[in-house]
Amino acid sequence: MPPSSSSSSAVARHTSGLETSWQRCASAYNLDPAQGWVADVLSGAEFRYLSARSGLLLRAATGEMRRLFSLVQGLGLMVLLADANAMILARAVDSTHVPVSRRMHLQKGAIWDEAVAGTNGVGTAVRECRPIFLGQGEHWRYCFSLLASYAVPLFDAQGGVVGALNLAALNGNSTRPLAPLVMEMLLQSGRRIEEALFRDCHVGQSILTLGTAEGCSSPLVSINGCGEVTGATRAARALIGWTDDKIAERPKLLHELEAGEAMSFQKAEESVVRSALVASGGDVMAAARSLGISRATLYRKMRAFGVT
Known part of the structure; x- marks a missing residue:
């Protein structure tokens, strides 16, 4: 059995995939934990070819990686960005940590697929599609x-796993007392990258939120001028039960929410109304037009939700 997780409930939620990962390492991959391992590192030409496929992710994530590194640098953490195959695309690291990170192959072009590296941050995050914390x-x-x-998985505009964002420390459990705070920062960074990818994919569309983000993905939808859904993030798809085929039908957002009986749908509808008003700068007519409903209907909904 793997080591026990931290007593902190926040950290425990993100170690829940550890046991299944260890089971895969033992049973599916037949990896010897005592055997040393050196990552395969792609040549310059190979890396340029494969990383070009992740151009959208790199553009969306570069600024966020810098911002995140500025926040955690004093904790001895480095920032790593990997693609969906657990190949490291980019990193932000203090110059004093470059030699040891190179020895451990925490560098561009290194492949950390779980099937060969065993349980690790980026490899397990993309395999599990959920956040993971690994202590000493x-x-x-x-x-x-x-x-x-x-580590947290990153999702593209269609809700698929496109990579992982990783904070790595080379000094064991020194950051463990701060693990819930560090993980929350990382989750927020991951959601910002997802939003950037989503907005890039739906330029010119209205982007509305269905509620507060509680995991790796924010519940965002894009709608056209007729109030039809043209795209949805992973969290929004999970909330409403949308598939690619359903979104291709261009469903009316508020009609879908009104048809839901769960309280979460009512909250989502309220979030959409508030989000549309913010996006329109408080212009009720413009907000109603973006939602594909009449101004009278929007006023009715505003009264029902206590929106002024």
Whole structure:
């Protein structure tokens, strides 16, 4: 069995995938935890070819990586960005940590697929499609015993896994007392990258939120001038039950929400109304037009939700 997770409930939620990852390492991958491992690192030409496929992700994430690194640099953490195959695309690291990170192959072009590296931050995050925290001794391989990892999957505009964002520490459990705070910062960064990818995919569309983000993905939808849904993030798809085929039918957003009986749908509808009003600068007519409803209907909804 893997080591026990932290007593902190916030950290425990993000170690829930650890046991299944360890089981895969033992049963599916047949990896010996005591065996040393060196990552495959792509050549310059190979890296340029494969990283070009992640151009949208790199553009969306570069600024956020810099911002995140400025917040965690004093904690001895480096920032790593990987693609959906757990290949490291970019990193932000303090110059004093460059030599040791190079020895551990925490560098561009290194492949950290879980099937070969064992349980690790980016490899397990893209495999599990959920956040993961690995403290001292929680990586599968003993050679990573002093490596601590915080990782979240990143989702593209269609809700698919496009990569992972990772904060890595080379000094064991020094950051563990701050693990809930560090993880929350990382989740927020991941959601900002997702939103940037989503907005880039739906330029000129209205982007509305269905409520507060509670995981790796924000519940965002894009709608056209007729109030029809043209896209939805992973969280929005999960909330409403939308598929690519359903979105291709261009459903009316408020009609879909009104048809839902759960309280979450009522909250989502209120969030959409508030979001549309903010996006229109308080112009009720413009907000109603963007939602594909009449001004009278919008006023009725505003009264019902206590929106002034």
